[in-house]
Amino acid sequence: MKKIILTALALLGLNFAQGQDYVRISLDELTGGLAEYKGRARETAEGGDLKGAAEILSECNDWLQFLTENDPDYWRLRPALAPNYYNMACFLSLAAEVQPALDALARAQEMGWNEFKHALEDEDLDNIRETDRFREIIGLMREKGDYLDILRKGGEYGTEDRAGYPEFHYEPVTNGRIRNVRQYFQLDTVVGSGDEVSRIINLMTFVHNLIPHDGGHQPYCEYSAVDLYNYSKANDGRGLNCRMLAIALNDCYMAMGFKSRFITCMPKDFDDGDCHVINAVWSQDLGRWLWMDPSFNAYVTDENGEPLGLREVRRRMRDGRPYYLNEDANHNNRTPQTRDHYLDEYMTKNLYWLQAPELNLFCVESPYFNSESKYINLVPQGYSNPAYSNDGYLTTSDEEYFWQAPEY
Numbered sequence: 001m002k003k004i005i006l007t008a009l010a011l012l013g014l015n016f017a018q019g020q021d022y023v024r025i026s027l028d029e030l031t032g033g034l035a036e037y038k039g040r041a042r043e044t045a046e047g048g049d050l051k052g053a054a055e056i057l058s059e060c061n062d063w064l065q066f067l068t069e070n071d072p073d074y075w076r077l078r079p080a081l082a083p084n085y086y087n088m089a090c091f092l093s094l095a096a097e098v099q100p101a102l103d104a105l106a107r108a109q110e111m112g113w114n115e116f117k118h119a120l121e122d123e124d125l126d127n128i129r130e131t132d133r134f135r136e137i138i139g140l141m142r143e144k145g146d147y148l149d150i151l152r153k154g155g156e157y158g159t160e161d162r163a164g165y166p167e168f169h170y171e172p173v174t175n176g177r178i179r180n181v182r183q184y185f186q187l188d189t190v191v192g193s194g195d196e197v198s199r200i201i202n203l204m205t206f207v208h209n210l211i212p213h214d215g216g217h218q219p220y221c222e223y224s225a226v227d228l229y230n231y232s233k234a235n236d237g238r239g240l241n242c243r244m245l246a247i248a249l250n251d252c253y254m255a256m257g258f259k260s261r262f263i264t265c266m267p268k269d270f271d272d273g274d275c276h277v278i279n280a281v282w283s284q285d286l287g288r289w290l291w292m293d294p295s296f297n298a299y300v301t302d303e304n305g306e307p308l309g310l311r312e313v314r315r316r317m318r319d320g321r322p323y324y325l326n327e328d329a330n331h332n333n334r335t336p337q338t339r340d341h342y343l344d345e346y347m348t349k350n351l352y353w354l355q356a357p358e359l360n361l362f363c364v365e366s367p368y369f370n371s372e373s374k375y376i377n378l379v380p381q382g383y384s385n386p387a388y389s390n391d392g393y394l395t396t397s398d399e400e401y402f403w404q405a406p407e408y
Contacts, residue, residue: 050091061081086113086119112271113141114142147345147348148317151352170254171362181362199256203249214241223365262279264355286306303322310351376395377394378399380397
């Protein structure tokens with residue numbers, strides 16, 4: 001084990017002192033180490049040594065496991081383990097190493113790989129597909145990975161006594177700190193002269209094009225649209241995670257007089273370290289909150305092309321009514337997004353419960369100033385999760401409270 005750790009640290013260019021048990025690394029260093037391992041595995045596989053490629057990924061996972069045991073920030077490590085084990089299974093299956101391939105696939109499932117549809121269609125796994133154990137593993141993946149079935153089986157919402165519940169507040173467009181965002185980005189030109197919905201979409205596309213998305217990167221700057229953009233620009237166009245993009249878009253919406261909030265969309269499984277953050281912006285013309293996702297330039301419509309909100313999309317997913325993804329949804333203007341992947345897999349998983357701040361204000365999540373905002377969780381009846389069991393959260397199953405119209 002120590003040789004593996006020494007190798008990993010050497011790849012990162014870090015020093016490992018004699019007798020020292022652990023060197024803490026940054027998220028950027030972790031990302032670099034993972035990329036190095038995966039690159040070596042890919043090159044080895046392309047050279048025809050499939051077992052060697054699997055061994056490299058095994059070393060990588062031993063390293064990650066070591067860091068997991070020594071670093072309290074477990075969530076940043078866990079997501080990388082499952083795909084590594086899955087890729088190991090693919091390499092070993094292609095090499096006709098049946099039992100090791102099944103062991104790796106089982107480990108991938110244990111570590112959270114639940115993409116059973118992908119596994120069923122992946123030709124790399126053909127050499128293990130007809131075994132009883134493969135079918136057993138797929139069954140376990142389906143239990144946690146059939147996200148539409150999980151969403152449909154979840155509890156209903158209800159009504160509650162709202163005495164003592166906080167009110168949602170939104171940044172006034174007259175405040176100087178938000179007016180600066182409007183002037184800095186010349187948003188009056190960005191929104192265009194079309195109807196309300198087109199202006200809302202134009203602002204989302206603007207932020208999507210302004211700052212790339214990088215789900216693993218948390219910036220070291222103030223959390224405001226201007227500072228986030230300048231941080232990205234100063235770091236050679238470095239992408240930011242979905243939360244930062246949603247916060248930047250929130251500033252732009254509020255600067256133009258739209259009531260807006262960023263919504264954290266969460267899975268049922270509290271061991272799942274993945275979530276996604278998008279915007280809900282109030283349309284006075286349609287009388288509802290609209291789904292706007294700057295990470296993927298994505299919004300959702302009904303059969304008549306009318307934009308929907310998270311509330312309506314979630315209901316349609318549960319009861320089988322149609323919903324559609326805009327055709328120009330994409331990741332960083334390179335990878336098109338599809339309804340099957342973005343909505344029916346990724347977002348269906350992450351719409352089990354939702355979270356929004358009580359105070360939807362400029363810099364409400366500033367890393368440098370304390371915020372008194374509570375977080376409001378909307379959960380199905382009968383669901384509990386340790387992720388929100390502290391004083392900074394209010395948990396409700398009252399959908400009408402969570403999605404109440406803002407005051408103007």
